[in-house]
Amino acid sequence: MASSQLQLIALQGFPLVEPGDDLTALVAAALEANQLRLQGGDVLVLAQKVFSKAEGRYVRLAEVEASAEAKSLAEQCDKDPRQMELVLRESREVLRARPGVVIVEHRLGVVHANAGIDKSNIPNCDDDPQLLLLPEDPDASAQRLRAGLAQRCGVEVAVIINDSAGRAWRNGTVGFALGTAGFEVVENRIGDADLFGRVLEVTEIAVADELAAAASYVMGQADEGSPVVLLRGAKLRPSDDGSRALLRDRERDMFR
16 A cells, blocks of 8 residues: 655664674664654664674675686676675676676575675775675564564564665666565555556556665765664555565566
8 A cells, every 4th residue: 555655764873883783772772862762564774784794794805715707707897806706606697797797696586786795884994805795684684673673662663674776777776675574575456446447457566675765865875874764654564475575587587
């Protein structure tokens, strides 16, 4: 069901996350510091890097040995062979490659540039560079936070882990839902009527991605330092299915 009004609040003062940090405690403290209390139906959207950092998904390039395949891919993409080795390890298949970028099907099923591996907004130094991988299981990570907040705050909320990606047919990046917990991520409107009574035949709404994109705009992509957004007013259908419904089957993907 569509919402007529949404409120998005980027939590201010959220600390830099370190491996092993308790995200439930950090989010609860940030809500209190921003004078906010969770309500039933709320959605918390958190940047992927928050989870990756807490889960210690750092890899030092000095500890990576590039394979022959990684070296060949690095030549095509003008990238560090060690980074390409990590991309291959995190991927099911390389789909496209050109100087500056490689598009892969990540082992999670997401089609992503560079397997989502990144060095922005993480501590780094030229002498000992490191990269950050995606969470091992984003849906499980989202569910743990949801359960932790329910126990701590006494309120059931939905959780989205968002990331940003480009699209095959548009310029620029947008936010998308990498992991979810607590709601139906794709709303099926097939069989419903439009304004003129015509029956909808193919309409499915990627609710999770639309909310993730809205929150991503509030978060920012550079030095804003606001990786957690409270979203209020969404009318979501409860579900424990997670984000898998957002992934298009390969045989229906016209861009592969």
